[in-house]
Amino acid sequence: MxxxxxxxxxxxxxxxxxLAGFVWAARSGQFDDTTTPAVRLLTDGDDxxxxxxxxxxxxxxxxxxxxx
Amino acid sequence: xxxxxxxxxxxxAPSAPAPVAGLSAEPRCAHCGEPCAATRVxxxxxxxxxxxxxxxxxxxxASGLGRYYRLEKAPGLRxxxxxxxxxxxxxxxxxxxxxxxxxxxxxxxxxxxxxPAIHCVACVWLLENLFTLExxxxxxxxxxxxxxxxxxxxxxxxxxxxxxxxLAGLGYEPALQLDDLEPxxxxxxxxxxxxxxxxxxxxxxxxxxxxxPTYLGLQPGDEVVVRRFPWLALLxxxxxxxxxxxxxxxxxxxxxxxWRLTMDVPICLGLSALFGSSLAxxxxxxxxxxxxxxxxxxxxxxxxxxLQARTYAGLSFERDYRSYFPLAACRVxxxxxxxxxxxxxxxxxxxxxxxxxxxxxxxxxxxxxxxxLDYSFVSGESLPVARSxxxxxxxxxxxxxxxxxxxxxxxxxxxxxTELWNDEAFHxxxxxxxxxxxxxxxxxxxxxxxxxxxxxGAYWQLHRPELALRAFVSVLIVACPCxxxxxxxxxxxxxxRALGRRGFYARAGAVVDAMAGIETVVFDKTGTLSRAEVGxxxxxxxxxxxxxxxVVAAVAAGSRHPLSRALHRALEPVAPSADLVAFxxxxxxxxxxxxxGRSVAIGSLAWLERCGVSLPAPAPPAVVHVAVxxxxxxxxxxxxxxxxxxxxxxxxxxxxxxxxxxxxxGERDRAALVRLLGPAAPLVFRQSPQEKLDLVRRLGEHGxxxxxxxxxxxxxxxxxSRVGVAVTDDVAAFSPACDAVxxxxxxxxxxxxxxxxxxxxxxxxxxxxxxxxxNGFGIALAARGAFSPLVSAVLMPVSSITVVGxxxxxxxxxxxxxxxxxxxxxxxxxx
Numbered sequence: 001m002x003x004x005x006x007x008x009x010x011x012x013x014x015x016x017x018x019l020a021g022f023v024w025a026a027r028s029g030q031f032d033d034t035t036t037p038a039v040r041l042l043t044d045g046d047d048x049x050x051x052x053x054x055x056x057x058x059x060x061x062x063x064x065x066x067x068x
Numbered sequence: 069x070x071x072x073x074x075x076x077x078x079x080x081a082p083s084a085p086a087p088v089a090g091l092s093a094e095p096r097c098a099h100c101g102e103p104c105a106a107t108r109v110x111x112x113x114x115x116x117x118x119x120x121x122x123x124x125x126x127x128x129x130a131s132g133l134g135r136y137y138r139l140e141k142a143p144g145l146r147x148x149x150x151x152x153x154x155x156x157x158x159x160x161x162x163x164x165x166x167x168x169x170x171x172x173x174x175x176x177x178x179x180x181x182x183x184p185a186i187h188c189v190a191c192v193w194l195l196e197n198l199f200t201l202e203x204x205x206x207x208x209x210x211x212x213x214x215x216x217x218x219x220x221x222x223x224x225x226x227x228x229x230x231x232x233x234x235l236a237g238l239g240y241e242p243a244l245q246l247d248d249l250e251p252x253x254x255x256x257x258x259x260x261x262x263x264x265x266x267x268x269x270x271x272x273x274x275x276x277x278x279x280x281p282t283y284l285g286l287q288p289g290d291e292v293v294v295r296r297f298p299w300l301a302l303l304x305x306x307x308x309x310x311x312x313x314x315x316x317x318x319x320x321x322x323x324x325x326x327w328r329l330t331m332d333v334p335i336c337l338g339l340s341a342l343f344g345s346s347l348a349x350x351x352x353x354x355x356x357x358x359x360x361x362x363x364x365x366x367x368x369x370x371x372x373x374x375l376q377a378r379t380y381a382g383l384s385f386e387r388d389y390r391s392y393f394p395l396a397a398c399r400v401x402x403x404x405x406x407x408x409x410x411x412x413x414x415x416x417x418x419x420x421x422x423x424x425x426x427x428x429x430x431x432x433x434x435x436x437x438x439x440x441l442d443y444s445f446v447s448g449e450s451l452p453v454a455r456s457x458x459x460x461x462x463x464x465x466x467x468x469x470x471x472x473x474x475x476x477x478x479x480x481x482x483x484x485x486t487e488l489w490n491d492e493a494f495h496x497x498x499x500x501x502x503x504x505x506x507x508x509x510x511x512x513x514x515x516x517x518x519x520x521x522x523x524x525g526a527y528w529q530l531h532r533p534e535l536a537l538r539a540f541v542s543v544l545i546v547a548c549p550c551x552x553x554x555x556x557x558x559x560x561x562x563x564x565r566a567l568g569r570r571g572f573y574a575r576a577g578a579v580v581d582a583m584a585g586i587e588t589v590v591f592d593k594t595g596t597l598s599r600a601e602v603g604x605x606x607x608x609x610x611x612x613x614x615x616x617x618x619v620v621a622a623v624a625a626g627s628r629h630p631l632s633r634a635l636h637r638a639l640e641p642v643a644p645s646a647d648l649v650a651f652x653x654x655x656x657x658x659x660x661x662x663x664x665g666r667s668v669a670i671g672s673l674a675w676l677e678r679c680g681v682s683l684p685a686p687a688p689p690a691v692v693h694v695a696v697x698x699x700x701x702x703x704x705x706x707x708x709x710x711x712x713x714x715x716x717x718x719x720x721x722x723x724x725x726x727x728x729x730x731x732x733x734g735e736r737d738r739a740a741l742v743r744l745l746g747p748a749a750p751l752v753f754r755q756s757p758q759e760k761l762d763l764v765r766r767l768g769e770h771g772x773x774x775x776x777x778x779x780x781x782x783x784x785x786x787x788x789s790r791v792g793v794a795v796t797d798d799v800a801a802f803s804p805a806c807d808a809v810x811x812x813x814x815x816x817x818x819x820x821x822x823x824x825x826x827x828x829x830x831x832x833x834x835x836x837x838x839x840x841x842x843n844g845f846g847i848a849l850a851a852r853g854a855f856s857p858l859v860s861a862v863l864m865p866v867s868s869i870t871v872v873g874x875x876x877x878x879x880x881x882x883x884x885x886x887x888x889x890x891x892x893x894x895x896x897x898x899x
Contacts, residue, residue: 005296008277008278008297008300011274011277012274012300015270015273015274016270018270019266019267019270022263022266023263023266023267026259026262026263026266027259027263029259031259031262032211032258032259033211033212033213033214035212035213036192036209036210036211036212036213039189039192039212040192040193040196040210042139042189043135043139043189043190043192043193
């Protein structure tokens, strides 16, 4: 009845990946503000491009997590 | 209803009609929606109320941000005066910047501002597109319910001062308060709780799945696989026990160390019993024991805890004077040059300029100008106080009138007002203040459970020793107060939300619990029972003859004192007679002068006496008295404007509670208050903040006190009371630290709120009886040794769900029956 072991293992793996996703989302603060994204949605779609000469520091976003 | 009003939780403002030429009688500004008065400016086919609004409109259109005006009709805020960069120059001081910035890298900094003006979709959109206006600005994020703006910027290209100047120029001036310079307390707990909750839920689901063969009594053929299930369950349950439940272990340990039996103690006893017996069973080679019950229990408990941790994101309940004082003041040096500096940099001896509407940042001596100071928020005096050069001024007052120069005598943090915060009332923990219902129950519940468990163990030890340990452990397990621990959080959370929808924003559900025990309600007067602004000024005494009116008005016009001006206004229909001679003003007392050969004295009773006026035997209750030609003529009586429903509210409240009024104001309103509260209620006037605190503490010895106040002078009393309620006309504005913020429109419902709180606690008590019934049933089974993992797996969730369901439904029913319908504006978003 190794099929049972397989199923339990697969189930745990799947649920574990969901759990990992949830933990990551909670840790990175995605549940801190659940209202603004709903408001932002109303204006979504045509975000502006920065001015041609703008050297936007948002490129530094890849520096890793901020010490919040 | 406009979104702006909805966001602020306010009644809908009259919507701004579209500025169609020839159709609307009164054109409204395309930027801010205010009516366009004489200063109107027309440009680009639009009408603006002022040049400031037009400038912003032009700037946004030129930067391709014109969509701001299509997202909402007239979304902007009136730009009163163009922002001067020099006003914010102090922000580039490294010491100030270091405190304000939440992150400072080599090139990029990040800062979070409180921006009270955020109110609509267009605000969010504009503020998140700031980078198009200023190349040094990167990503900006708005937290809408908290009205916060986080900006990432290149501090070399855009200094902090420039960023703030830009925001202020757009009408989104950040609220920079003194407490921004304090080290920040970062709330981390909530994210951790979510992770714990997630792990417990994950483990609970999977452990239950693994326990299914046991539930169904199956004997699977593959013994090898099934024998491993308990070990797998143990692996899953360990993080729940050690991490998810860690808060309970810690709280129980802390409680025991202080000899307090909190609800955490029986929970931890139950958890240990569950885990210990399961571990024994697994080691023996049996089933997985009670691990499924353990995980479900922790999961449900954490759900309750999560509910309890909810609060209103947009409101702060912890503010002290530092959130009231501005971050900076305008210092003037010996050469007469003015510079804005951080408040913490001001030293005694410095001279600061205070303009109309600005706050006096520290104690000092008036050097220049005529001070008319509004102390209503810091001392409760409803009338402005006039001071002239050389007099002492106390911090916290708002200047109404012209520019004054003040020489400081103390640092901002050492003023007379801030001394109040040294009282011990501000230095005790929150938990002692709101001992929860559960902890009160736990005080007798825990010893009882241990006694029953020992009794059952002892009984079986005598009769069938092999069952003794099992009975002992089973009692501990089944007595684990899961339903009991959940009933109160769920009922209180339901009540908390019901109250929030009606304008009573409590800090936490536990406040409802505390409200149920209130026996005395102490009110502040100015700003709480009455409106903050002075009501009508009425003339008392015989009406003045027209000729007298003219001479009195002439003398009153000679003084800049707010009361003289009010008197002048009250006599306005008559043109003041000219040729005022021998005018004399004694600060703090009054004025006198001669007009056309007639002498007039205006001022306090003491002043009139000094001018040789014979006073009438009972002095009329006036704030300013007038004598013409040496004879008492009458006075001006300032009437407080009571809030709506105050009389009905006090009458209703007086039936169930003792009432008292502690006012920082004079006794002018004593008669009216006696009429409102009845002759027995204690009324005290001219109370300093410390005296108010002492009064509440004294009354608190005879029963729980609710303090209802509004200003900084109530801060001590709010802190010392069992439940401190801050009344406010604008829930987003500053209110002192308190347990609940009450929308002034709902003040009349206070008696029904208290009645509701008492009913909710009866519901909680009924849930307690229900859950004890389940516990009793389980204990009866367990004491007989008939308790099994299967019984536990069924009994625990069933009891929890029925008890919680009962508590929530009964609370909702009580809210429908006892409370008025919800306010029009939706409650501030939670979390």
